[in-house]
Amino acid sequence: MNTSVLTPFLIVSGAGVLALLLGVLPARRAARMLPTATGIVALVAAIIMSRVQWGGPDETALASNYLSDRFTLLLDSILAVIGIAVLLLAWRESSSADKRGEYAGLILLSVAGMMLVAAAGTTIVLFLGIELFSVSLYILCALETWRSRSLEAGLKYLIVGAVGSGILVYGLALLYGATGTTVLSEMQHALIDGDMLRDPLPIAALTMIVVGLGFKASAVPFHMWTPDVYDGAPTPITAFMATGTKVAAFAAFIRLFSDSLLGMFDDWRLPVAILAAVTVIIGNIAALLQPGMKRMLAYSGVAQAGYLLIGIAAGSVAGVEAVLYYLLAYTAMTMAAFAVVVMREREVLDGDQIGALRGIGRSRPMMGVVLTLAMLSLAGFPPLAGFIGKFMLFGAAVDADLTWLAIVGAVGSMISLGYYLKVVAVAWQSGPPVDDTTYRTPRSVTIVAVVSAAAIVLVALFADPLLTLCSDAAQGLIGTINR
Amino acid sequence: MNALAHAAAVTGVPHSSYIGLSVLLFAIGLFGVARRRNPLLLLLSVELLLNAANVALIGFSRYWNNSDGQIFALVVMVVAAAEVVIGLGLVVAVFRQRRALDVDEMTELRG
Numbered sequence: 225m226n227t228s229v230l231t232p233f234l235i236v237s238g239a240g241v242l243a244l245l246l247g248v249l250p251a252r253r254a255a256r257m258l259p260t261a262t263g264i265v266a267l268v269a270a271i272i273m274s275r276v277q278w279g280g281p282d283e284t285a286l287a288s289n290y291l292s293d294r295f296t297l298l299l300d301s302i303l304a305v306i307g308i309a310v311l312l313l314a315w316r317e318s319s320s321a322d323k324r325g326e327y328a329g330l331i332l333l334s335v336a337g338m339m340l341v342a343a344a345g346t347t348i349v350l351f352l353g354i355e356l357f358s359v360s361l362y363i364l365c366a367l368e369t370w371r372s373r374s375l376e377a378g379l380k381y382l383i384v385g386a387v388g389s390g391i392l393v394y395g396l397a398l399l400y401g402a403t404g405t406t407v408l409s410e411m412q413h414a415l416i417d418g419d420m421l422r423d424p425l426p427i428a429a430l431t432m433i434v435v436g437l438g439f440k441a442s443a444v445p446f447h448m449w450t451p452d453v454y455d456g457a458p459t460p461i462t463a464f465m466a467t468g469t470k471v472a473a474f475a476a477f478i479r480l481f482s483d484s485l486l487g488m489f490d491d492w493r494l495p496v497a498i499l500a501a502v503t504v505i506i507g508n509i510a511a512l513l514q515p516g517m518k519r520m521l522a523y524s525g526v527a528q529a530g531y532l533l534i535g536i537a538a539g540s541v542a543g544v545e546a547v548l549y550y551l552l553a554y555t556a557m558t559m560a561a562f563a564v565v566v567m568r569e570r571e572v573l574d575g576d577q578i579g580a581l582r583g584i585g586r587s588r589p590m591m592g593v594v595l596t597l598a599m600l601s602l603a604g605f606p607p608l609a610g611f612i613g614k615f616m617l618f619g620a621a622v623d624a625d626l627t628w629l630a631i632v633g634a635v636g637s638m639i640s641l642g643y644y645l646k647v648v649a650v651a652w653q654s655g656p657p658v659d660d661t662t663y664r665t666p667r668s669v670t671i672v673a674v675v676s677a678a679a680i681v682l683v684a685l686f687a688d689p690l691l692t693l694c695s696d697a698a699q700g701l702i703g704t705i706n707r
Numbered sequence: 708m709n710a711l712a713h714a715a716a717v718t719g720v721p722h723s724s725y726i727g728l729s730v731l732l733f734a735i736g737l738f739g740v741a742r743r744r745n746p747l748l749l750l751l752s753v754e755l756l757l758n759a760a761n762v763a764l765i766g767f768s769r770y771w772n773n774s775d776g777q778i779f780a781l782v783v784m785v786v787a788a789a790e791v792v793i794g795l796g797l798v799v800a801v802f803r804q805r806r807a808l809d810v811d812e813m814t815e816l817r818g
Contacts, residue, residue, distance in 0.1 A: 348779045390760070396779075404770075
């Protein structure tokens with residue numbers, strides 16, 4: 225056992241507690257700057273540590289509760305980058321001025337929880353990680369206590385999230401009942417060797433786990449909370465939920481379905497495929513009808529979860545590889561879109577409406593380009609990152625004899641052009657921009673926007689090395705079973 | 708003698724009773740989540756869901772004769788406590804603001 229592999233997780237969770245403490249310092253200036261600074265330093269350190277450990281052999285720590293393989297390390301880096309971006313987006317958020325400690329501390333604890341999900345070696349740690357990031361997010365959503373929409377979002381998220389967790393943990397309990405172990409790698413053997421595959425117990429467990437994780441990943445029909453909560457929460461937190469929660473939920477999906485439960489592939493393949501198809505269709509159609517940017521991005525996030533589920537349904541190394549690559553691309557493009565919304569929201573009243581973006585491309589070409597790149601990539605225009613990711617996902621589905629699912633995905637992408645291109649058209653429309661104030665955008669938001677937009681291009685440009693990285697991570701996972 | 712005592716301990720409560728109770732609790736919890744509109748009662752129903760899982764975990768732990776399930780149950784208890792603390796805090800905050808406790812009246816955000 226080697227506890228040093230825990231460092232990325234320990235650094236981030238430790239910094240989370242430290243940031244909470246620094247937030248109550250009597251010196252106002254220190255209390256405002258230090259928590260965020262601590263967070264950024266810690267997250268950079270976590271990225272460096274996971275880079276350092278990358279070459280090494282796979283290790284387990286804490287009695288096989290914590291797995292440190294390439295999958296963990298890759299996701300740790302993605303999650304840490306998301307954390308930095310969110311801290312920067314919230315940097316000058318007026319509403320967080322007197323709650324900087326809570327803001328930064330809870331974001332860090334949430335990132336730590338997501339890292340724990342990625343590294344989970346037992347169902348106990350998987351559940352603990354999911355709860356750590358969920359509970360932190362419930363508070364973050366409701367942090368603007370004077371705004372009733374924020375409170376409402378927090379309470380709704382808490383109740384729906386808790387129901388999802390309750391169903392998930394019952395499924396995990398039944399899985400323990402079926403296999404007699406909570407260790408994911410042993411579960412695999414119990415499910416393959418035993419002739420209990422046709423038993424009701426594993427099937428019931430499987431159903432509940434899919435439902436529970438469906439709530440977290442906001443898959444249709446468990447997505448109803450998504451638009452409300454995304455709309456009501458502070459926008460930097462919405463960006464965090466859209467990216468971080470998605471990454472963590474799919475980390476849980478991959479750890480369970482593409483690894484431990486692979487022996488039951490024939491049982492879950494069709495239900496997950498149907499879930500993916502319904503999510504793609506409903507998410508894209510609902511997104512067409514949304515007037516607000518945040519709600520539109522919420523439904524677009526639902527649809528994107530559907531594309532990612534296609535990769536899970538493929539149940540192959542190629543599928544997991546595609547999911548990991550698409551998560552990279554998805555993070556970059558969603559973060560870019562939300563950075564523009566954050567900026568616009570502070571400048572004008574009702575800044576989260578699509579109409580508020582009118583003429584932004586002409587008055588501020590840089591922001592216009594960022595928004596255009598994000599939207600085109602989300603829609604899957606070649607040669608951007610979103611296109612390559614979708615191509616890989618659909619390709620994995622075709623290889624796994626799920627051609628119909630790939631077709632559904634392609635149809636969904638076509639529907640999505642309707643709302644993504646509308647935003648692009650509005651942004652480059654001529655005419656006076658909506659009351660352009662003299663408010664200066666904080667540099668941190670501009671940095672996030674530009675870096676995310678650059679990442680959309682770079683993820684596509686360096687697709688080859690990145691895909692090697694992703695397939696390294698995927699291979700370590702599924703290496704134990706020869707399919 | 709020792710063996711007899713052991714046998715009595717093992718046959719104490721039949722395994723099926725654990726599962727039966729846990730399924731019942733889970734069903735009541737789900738019903739409550741679907742029917743109740745008061746956030747406090749919703750939180751209570753969620754607690755039932757989590758405790759149903761706990762009963763199942765303890766029962767399975769006895770069936771398989773290992774401690775994994777008991778450790779899991781302890782973790783679930785801590786998580787349930789944390790969730791309720793935050794839930795009650797939010798309910799109090801909402802109540803202070805609008806003096807009404809009915810999720811159907813929370814319509815500023817429409818799904």
